[in-house]
Structure formats: C-alpha cells, structure tokens
Amino acid sequence: MTRPALLRDSLRLRLLAGTLVWILASIAVAGWGLDGLFRRHVEQQFDAELKTHLDQLTANLVFDERGQPSLSAPLSDPRLSRPLSGLYWQIDRLNRGDAPVLRGLLRSRSLWDTVLEVPHDALGDGAIHRHRIGGPQAARLGVVERMLYPSGRPDLPLRLIVAADEALMDAPAQRFGGMLWLALGILGAGLAVTAVVQVAVGLAPLSHLHKALSAVRNGEAQQLTGDFPAEIGPLVDEFNTVIAQNAEVVARARTQSGNLAHALKTPLSVMSNAAALEQGEFARLVGEQVETARRQVEYHLKRARVAAAVNVPGARTGVALALDQLAKVMRRVHAERDLDLQVFPVAGSLCFRGEEQDLHEMLGNLLDNACKWAKHRIEVRAVEEQEQVVITVADDGNGLPAARRDAMLQRGVRADEQVAGSGLGLAIVDDLARMYGGEVMLADSPLGGLQVELRLPACPTGAS
Template identity: 35%
Template sequence: MKRFSLKNRLLFAAGGCCVVLILATGFTVQRYMQDYLRSELVSKLTLSLDELLSRLELQPQNVVITNATSSTSASLTSPAVSSVPSVDIMPIPSLSEPRFSQPYSGFYWQIQTDSKVLKRSRSLWEAELAFRHLNDEFGLDYFVTAGPTGQALMVVQQKVKLPDSETFFWLSVAQENNSLASALQGVNRSLLIGLGLLALAVMLLIFLQLSWGLRPLATLRKELAEIENGNKAQFQHQYPQEIDPLVKDINRLLAHHQHLLERARTNAGNMAHALKTPLSIMHNELALTQPPQKPLLQQQLQQMRQQIEYHLSASQLAAKQLLGAKCSPYLQCSNAVSAFSRLYASRNIVVDITFSNAITLAVDGRDFDEIAGNLIENAYKWATARIVISAMVVGDQLQMTIADDGPGMTDAECEQVLGRGQRLDEQTPGHGLGLNIAAEMARMYQGQLTLQRAALGGLAAQLTLPLRNRL
C-alpha cells in the first residue's frame, strides 16, 4: 500500500467497499426473490386446494355383514344381517386447471386418509403421491417431495374433517418445482448482469470523482515543475481550501529563502568589490616600487584576487539556482564557438556540434556560458585542427563532451589541473581558474566535470548536468 498513489489507494478502498455492498445486496435480493416466488407458487396451489375442498362430497353406503352360528340348529334359522354405515367420496369434477387432467403434466392432487388414498387426479395416472408425513394440524402445510417422474414437487397440504363424517381427510395439491427453479435462475441471471453493470458504473463514477477531486494535486505538481525549471518563482494557481494554506506557506518559504540568498549574494559581492579596490592599489604601488619582497607580495595578491573571484562566482551561482533557470546548450555552445572562432581565426580550427538543439538544461545561461565557455576556450587553446562537441541524454542528465585533437594530458595531470589555480603551462595566458571554476559550478548544479583522453588524441572534457532542477 505504501507504493500505491493516493488515487489508487482511494480507488482501491472505495471499490472494495462498493463490491462488498453490491454482493450483500445481490444476496439479499436473491433470497427475497426466492421467498417471493415460493410464496406465489404456494398461493397458486392454495387456490387449487380451496377449489378441490369445495368439490369434496361424501357418499354414504350400507355394508351387509352376515354372522354364522356354530349350533346345529343354525341351518334351520335365518342368518344374522347387520347394516354398518361406511363413508366414501363422490367423484371429483375436473378442476379449472386443465393440466390436472393431463398425464404427468406436473400438476397433481390427491385425497387420502391416514391409511389409504381415496381419490387422485388423472394426471397421476397409475401413480400416487408418497409423503414423508401427514400434517397433524388443520392449517396449511407446504413442503417439497419427489414426484412420480422423479422431479421435485412443491406440495400444499391440508387436514380436514367434514360435518357428516368422523374420518380425517388429507387434501394435497402439488406442482413440479422446475418452474420455480427456472424462474429463480432467470431472476439470478438478470440480477447478476444488472449488479455487474451497476458495479462497473459505480467504479467508473468513483474513478471520475477521484480524478476530478485530485486534479488540484496534479496542478500543484505541474506548477512545482515550472518553478524548478525557472518558469515561475512561486505558486500562482488558486487551490481548494484544504491545499491553499500549504501552498501559501510554501510561497512564503520560497520568498524568504530567495530574500536571504539574494542578501547573502549582495553582501558577498559588496565585500568582493570592496576588497578589489585596495588590492588594485597595492598592485599598482608594487609595480611602481621595487621592494625586496615584491615577488612574494605579487603572488599573495594574485591568490587573494583568485579567491575573491572564485567565491563571488559561487555566491552568484547559489542565488541563480534558487530562482530556477534554463538554457539551450546547443545555442550557448554555438554562440561560444562563434566568438572563439573569430578570436582564433588564424588557426583554422574546425568545430563540430553533433547534438540536437531541442535539449534544455536547468542551468542559468550565463552560468552555462561560464562552464562551457572555459571548456571550449581550453579546447581552442590546445587543439591542432579539430574540436568535437557532442552530447547525449542519460536518464535525467545531459552528458556533454568537448574533445580536441591537441596533445592531451595524462590521468595524473587531469586530476591535478582541476585543482584551484593549478596550471600545467605557465606560458599560456590566464589565472588557472577556468577548469576549476567549471568543475565547481558543475558540482553546485549537482553535476560533474571529468577529464580524460579523447578519441581524437587530445583532451576530452565530459560535463554532466541535470535536465531539471533538484530542489
């Protein structure tokens, strides 16, 4: 769950609750429909049972019983005859449901006592309904039993006693249960399809609701990227009440840090410029006089000037990073090559820029000029006839290589020359700060500068810089 986005977490939680509620609803509706269909079937059978009861009539009969005597004079006398009343049921007219008269139609009725079956519907043909039990109460009872064809029957049974008889009769009306099962199956199929469509619709609505509700976070992220890339200095979009206080706090924090860094840069610049003036005066005085310590004093003044220039550049770079910046490496390199080509026109050096002009770096243009300008100028100083400037995007970084066909350097020399004020050739004009400042500025942009042997035979300066700011 920690790896899920906020949107996925909410969607998962809401979708899970939705599925559980829909399943519970489906189960409840299914049970309700099953009970409803069963009650409808029982009501229908109850009507047929009432009709059968209304047509039930008794038919009294006299049974003659002869008692024989064991005496010898029995043959001379008449046999004893007694009349015992017996109860039988008159034929039952056809019921209104014609399927009670069709053999094995699935609609059956039967009238019986506790010992034998008296009447049954024509649809039973030669079979009888065998019950597990007979209802002991006079009310209605219904249950499921096996029919003559092996199919399940829904039976409604009632125990009755007619006024002219002491005998109890059980009237049973039955119907095959397959109609209930098929109706329930159809209801379940429709219910499953309906609930499935409802679940999909609810999930879609939840997804749209979350997408709309979390849209301000996407806008916040987009504005943050614009601040990182230097297109904006603060958040400007109007956010909901829950996010707006946080955005305002971040804007105040950005403004406060910007103010502090601007003030620090200003103080550093003021101090650097304040020191430059007395240093210039001291340098001029040394040039006019010839004290014994002149070489030592000139060396110390030069180191002080290098330190001032170095830290002034670093303070300016820090302020630019907070404000955010971007530049086109292709355009900046093209401008630098154009300038140095005029400066070194007599040497006829060919420069190839082999990367696209669509790449954008999160580096201030003047800082990139400082970084790449020092590297390109160094390549012009030592190249024989050719310089190749190439670049490629690796992940979220740009790897740019400035290679020349000059004499190059060893690995030890490459490491040494990146030290502050270190130079391998004292005859070449400069203070020895170019490569070191370029390396330090690259590190402050969370990049890197490395020196190695080039395929052209000279030096290859590989510069790595981020495509986006890393706050």
C-alpha cells in the same frame, strides 16, 4: 514493481481499487439479498397457492348416504385436469392405526395413473402439515396435507393432499435471478465507469499542478499559475511563497557577494598599487600575494553565488547560443595563434538547466584552456544523453598524462608554469558542475591532445 507497491505508489489506483471493490461488494450483497427475498416471496406464494387449493378441495368435499367422499364440483384450476401438469390433489383414507388403508381414494386427473406416496403424520382434525416428496416423472413436489374426520365416520379419517412441482416455483426464481444479475452487472459497469470518470476529474487538478511545476522547473514560469480547487489553493500559495523566499535568498546572497567583493577590492588595490611603487623582493612578493588573494576571493565569491542559485527553480540556458558566443570571443582573444576552433552543429532544443552566467563560466574556462594548449585545431561538440547535456572540448595539443588528470581538477594546480594562468580554470569548472549534479572528465583527445567532457543536467524533454 509488485502489485501492492503499485497500489501504494499510485493515488489514482488506490482510489479506483477502493471504489471498485466497494461497488463489487455492494452489488454482490444487494444481488444475494434481492435474490433471496424474491425466492422467499415465491416460496410463500407457492405455499399460499397450495393452501388455497387445499381449502377449495376441503370446501368441495361431500359425502353420500353411505359415507363415501366425492367432490361437489371440480376444482377451478384447469391444470388439475391436464395429465402430469405439475399440480395434483389426492384423498387418502386411514384406519385407526397410522398405516393408510387406501391411498388415492380420490385423486385429480392430472395424476393420471400415479398415486402420491406421502408419509403419514398423526395430525389433529383440520391440522395442516407440509412435505417434500418425489412425484411423477421424477419431479420434486411440495405437498400440503390436512386431516379431516367426517362426523358420520370419525373412525375413518381422510387425508386431503395438494401437491405441486417445485419447478413451478424454481423457474420464475431462476428467471428473476438471471435478469437481476444482468441488471446488477450493467449497473456495476456503469458505476465503475462513473468511478473512473470521477477519479479522473477529481485528480485532474493534480495533473494541472504537475504541469505548472514543470513549467517552473523548466524556466517557463516563475511561480505556479492557474485556477486550482480550494483544497489545492493553499498548497499552491505556500509553494509560491517558498519560491519567492528562495529568490529573495539568492538575491540577498548575490548582493552580499557583490558588497564583499567591493569591500575587498579597495584594500587589495591599495596594497597592489603600493607594492608597484616599491622596488625589491618584498614589493614583488606583496604584489604576487595580492594578485593571488584577488583571484581566490573571486573564486570563492563565484562559488558562494552558484551555491545560492543552483537550487532556484526556473533557471535554463540554451547551449547552442552560449557556445556560439563564446567561440566568437575566443577566436578574437587568441586571434594571433590562428587556431581552427570548430563548433559542430548543436540542436536548438539542447538546454542546460541552470544559470546562464554559470554555463558561460564553465564553457569559457574550457575553451580558454583548449585555446592555450592547442597547436592548431579545437573541436567542440554538444549532445543530450540520458537527460544530461554532454559537451566535449578536444584539442591537438601535447595532452596530459593520465596520472596527472585528477590533480588538474584541484585548485591552484597548473599543467605548465610557463603558460599564463592561475590554476583555477578546471577547478572552477569542476566545482560548478558538481554543484549542479554534473561532472568533468578528462581523457585522450582523438586529435592527439586532451579531451574534456562536461556533463550537466539538461532541461526536461519538451521544454522550449
């Protein structure tokens, strides 16, 4: 089964897949958004810190009587005094042109012997501009600069520069990102477990419903019982109503079959009695036809009853007990023939999913036929194969040619007109078996006669 088909056929997987995809997408978007927000916050803090140092550098800048710049006090951040610390300041002097005259006129101790190469921009007095340049030890520096035009020497403007290693900004952002994705991963795992539990709990009533349906199908209950959620309750009520209606239909069909049987028996009995009082060929013919009509009526009434009952849920019959009872009956009925009727042990759990009287009807016909045709021995076995009850009845009689076996399953066909019977036995068995979704097969018996194999639906595994 392909994955799309698996998702389509499983409600549980569809719910879990949808929930997990939504959780994954939500966490991914949340992580991307939070990480971006934090990085922007760190960048703003980074720029604000550079701006603060630039303002402090501007405030501490003084000029002597010759117009030479100097700092009235060192800047407060100790990193500016530690070589190659990642935080630097520098003052350049420009001439009237755009090319710098002197880079690093003043600079922080942290620059050591390095001079920052900042591109020159034409800025107004006090204007601030930002750059990204390479710095000491191949570091990437974020830079803010400000142009300052001294009042005494406006022709020699100064450029004040503060720079910091962007690693000071990237490191906390990376640490935060790692912690963020770890936390979101744990959150996602927790939400996934919650989704699995939620789906399991939410669909648990469906499992309960499945068990209740199995109980009805296995004959352990006549209707769905149990506590179901309000969303499933109406479905259970409707299903129980359908079961009750089906039971009423079956009961009505059986009643009508019985009424019809009684209505026909009386005129048939009158005709039979009248024919018995008369002599001659006509009376004999009427008696035979009345008896044939009675058998046909019984056959069709049985078929109508089974057709009505076969789809009713809950019917189930133990095979071992039925075979044992019928074997005792057949031994008594055919006692004068001194037959060896051997029923091999049958598992007590072997169960036919259907009406008891229908199983008795089928097995009774098979055993009666075998007893009529057997010379001495009959063997009966019953096993379960592929969710079917397989019952074999083998005798040591004369057997039946393969060419005539299909015809023997038709109504009114008899193997030998000299043997008593109506020719309906195997036809009834075949019709009943087919109504239950089973079949009857004829084959050569290991004992030398005929073997009849009856296959019927078995109760599901685990049904008691």
